[in-house]
Amino acid sequence: MSEEITGQVRTYVTDNIPITLISQGAEAVVYTTPIHPYLPIDDSTKGEKYIIKYRPHKRYRHPSIDQALTKHRTVGEARLLSKLSQIEGLQVPKLIACDVYNGCLWLEFLGQDLPQGAGFSNLKNFLWMHAANDPYSNVVRETLLKVGHQIGLLHWNNYTHGDLTSSNIVLVRSQIVDGWEPHLIDFGLGSVSSMVEDKGVDLYVLERAIMSTHSEFADKYNAWIIEGFSNVYKLQGKAGQKKLDELLKRFAEVRMRGRKRTMIG
Ligand SMILES: Nc1ncnc2c1ncn2[C@@H]1O[C@H](COP(=O)(O)OP(=O)(O)OP(=O)(O)O)[C@@H](O)[C@H]1O
Numbered sequence: 471m472s473e474e475i476t477g478q479v480r481t482y483v484t485d486n487i488p489i490t491l492i493s494q495g496a497e498a499v500v501y502t503t504p505i506h507p508y509l510p511i512d513d514s515t516k517g518e519k520y521i522i523k524y525r526p527h528k529r530y531r532h533p534s535i536d537q538a539l540t541k542h543r544t545v546g547e548a549r550l551l552s553k554l555s556q557i558e559g560l561q562v563p564k565l566i567a568c569d570v571y572n573g574c575l576w577l578e579f580l581g582q583d584l585p586q587g588a589g590f591s592n593l594k595n596f597l598w599m600h601a602a603n604d605p606y607s608n609v610v611r612e613t614l615l616k617v618g619h620q621i622g623l624l625h626w627n628n629y630t631h632g633d634l635t636s637s638n639i640v641l642v643r644s645q646i647v648d649g650w651e652p653h654l655i656d657f658g659l660g661s662v663s664s665m666v667e668d669k670g671v672d673l674y675v676l677e678r679a680i681m682s683t684h685s686e687f688a689d690k691y692n693a694w695i696i697e698g699f700s701n702v703y704k705l706q707g708k709a710g711q712k713k714l715d716e717l718l719k720r721f722a723e724v725r726m727r728g729r730k731r732t733m734i735g
Pocket residue numbers: 492493494495496497498499500521523563577578579580581590633637638640655656657658
């Protein structure tokens with residue numbers, strides 16, 4: 471199946487653009503390529519990597535519905551990314567190109583391999599790497615505060631992610647200090663929303679993701695994320711504090727509902 475999909479992507483991007491499969495998820499197939507779609511191959515692009523995210527056709531859907539849905543989701547993600555990149559301080563991949571008709575997005579590649587063979591630098595692997603020797607180290611705390619800050623900026627500006635897992639938070643080594651800069655990726659289910667419910671669900675999804683992979687340290691990790699998140703709202707004065715209280719209340723309600731569901735099954 472993936473061979474067939476890769477063949478399809480090759481016809482869209484042309485044969486002289488090498489692509490390497492890095493992920494095949496429920497919605498999309500993701501490749502890296504060393505070629506920028508518009509810039510020449512010279513010193514400025516040498517050694518760079520770019521992402522091609524492709525939404526394959528779903529055979530079970532009627533072709534015209536499938537095409538409309540693919541177009542809708544590709545445009546939706548591209549539009550959202552370009553709006554989010556205008557929010558000061560919010561870190562998301564840059565949108566490079568968008569082939570709406572064929573369902574392809576070209577994005578900035580973010581992240582790198584973690585030291586000690588700990589895998590790609592998403593939040594999940596980063597926490598695994600630290601779990602073994604120093605789970606509550608300063609770098610873990612600082613990084614989780616920054617993760618919370620990123621989500622706070624997203625929510626304060628009335629956007630939601632829709633699939634906020636620890637794999638959808640990519641860490642990039644800071645150029646300025648000795649630390650990591652979290653970036654939010656995968657806005658396929660993202661939306662413009664001022665609803666506390668949507669925001670509460672985002673926070674709950676991430677809390678669950680951290681609990682399921684790092685249960686021993688999850689209370690502290692989640693508290694640091696919420697601390698970073700809350701700081702964004704508190705900076706907005708009284709209005710921010712009011713919104714924060716409302717949001718955290720709803721988050722607690724979402725969590726309660728989730729618990730009941732788990733107990734009942
Ligand atoms: N801009 C990026 N930079 C680096 N890696 C990326 C980038 N975008 C996606 N990836 C990699 O590809 C994986 C899948 O991407 P993404 O989550 O956007 O697709 P998806 O099909 O919606 O995934 P899933 O169905 O697994 O949620 C990511 O977990 C990440 O490892």
